[in-house]
Amino acid sequence: NAGVTQTPKFRVLKTxxxxxxxxxxxxxxxxxxxxxxxxxxxxxxxHYSVGExxxxxxxxxxxxxxxxxxxxxxxxxxxxxxxxxxxxxxxxSSYSRSGGKNIQYFGAGTRLSxx
Amino acid sequence: RKEVxxxxxxxxxxxxxxxxxxxxxxxxASQSFFWYRQDCRKEPKLLMSVYSSGNEDGRFTAxxxxxxxxxxxxxxxxxxxxxxxxxxxxxxxxxxxxxxxIFGPGTSLSVIP
Numbered sequence: 001n002a003g004v005t006q007t008p009k010f011r012v013l014k015t016x017x018x019x020x021x022x023x024x025x026x027x028x029x030x031x032x033x034x035x036x037x038x039x040x041x042x043x044x045x046x047h048y049s050v051g052e053x054x055x056x057x058x059x060x061x062x063x064x065x066x067x068x069x070x071x072x073x074x075x076x077x078x079x080x081x082x083x084x085x086x087x088x089x090x091x092x093s094s095y096s097r098s099g100g101k102n103i104q105y106f107g108a109g110t111r112l113s114x115x
Numbered sequence: 116r117k118e119v120x121x122x123x124x125x126x127x128x129x130x131x132x133x134x135x136x137x138x139x140x141x142x143x144a145s146q147s148f149f150w151y152r153q154d155c156r157k158e159p160k161l162l163m164s165v166y167s168s169g170n171e172d173g174r175f176t177a178x179x180x181x182x183x184x185x186x187x188x189x190x191x192x193x194x195x196x197x198x199x200x201x202x203x204x205x206x207x208x209x210x211x212x213x214x215x216x217i218f219g220p221g222t223s224l225s226v227i228p
Contacts, residue, residue: 035218040123042202043159043218090158102206102216103149106158 002026006091006107013081013114021076021110023091031094032074033058033104034066036087043090049074081114088112118142119205119219127225132193136222138203139185148186149204150177153221159202162188193226200224 004025013019023032030051035043045058047066055066063085065077074093078085088111092104121138128134140148148165163170165177165186176189190197203219 040220042119042220045216102147103161103164104159104216106160108158109156 004091004093004105004107006089006110008110009108010111011113013078013112015082015114017081018077018079019081019112020078021089021091021112023074023076023093023107024072025074025091025093025105026072027093027095027105028071029093029095029105030071031102032068033092033094034064034074034076035090035092036060036085037090037109038087046076046089081112083114086112086114119203119217121201121203121219121222123220123222125223125225127227128193129227130193130195132226133189133191134193134224135190136188136201136203136224137185138187138205138219138222139183140203140205140217141184142205142207143181143184145184145205145207147206148177148179149206150175150186150188151202151204151218153200153202155199159218162201190224193224195226195228198224198226 007022033048034046044060049055049068052071067075088109090109091107094104118141150162151159152162153159169178174191178187200221200223202221205217
């Protein structure tokens with residue numbers, strides 16, 4: 001049972017380069033999320049999706065784009081990477097939007113360094 | 116004031132000790148609460164939900180105090196394997212929770228032999 005799978009696990013970019021992070025879930029969840037985690041900051045929501053073909057901005061969306069062409073996949077793109085985007089990125093998914101049942105399942109994370 | 120605050124620690128406790136963490140939240144309309152656990156360089160995982168009446172799962176007890184707007188996590192008989200960062204998670208509303216889930220910065224626990 002794979003759950004939530006993120007690729008790649010590690011990446012080093014030069015400033016200005018672009019890349020796409022892939023998130024795949026096999027739990028048939030409607031809701032998917034991209035977070036970044038920085039020391040002392042907690043998890044911050046970048047973008048999220050409430051279903052196939054829909055996306056919305058979270059708390060820190062600048063510099064990122066997302067797409068949800070298939071229900072099971074949620075892609076996070078960095079068009080022109082900046083050192084401030086050095087972080088650990090987590091994808092998550094959840095079954096229900098009901099607060100009490102909105103348990104989020106996370107992928108293993110992608111460690112990105114932008115030089 | 117941050118929306119969700121936690122004492123960052125680290126809490127260094129000996130095996131077998133009892134340790135408690137608190138988490139405060141600013142939005143009085145918050146509806147649901149969770150504790151997640153995050154091991155070093157791993158992803159967060161749900162530890163337990165927090166119910167209004169309080170709830171227990173083995174050595175772990177979670178409590179909610181709505182009047183004072185805090186939740187707590189008590190770990191009894193600490194094990195080495197309990198060493199991790201504990202994240203407090205707050206959902207402000209029941210209807211539109213997916214975009215408003217707030218993760219606290221976490222409290223670091225190290226259980227020492």
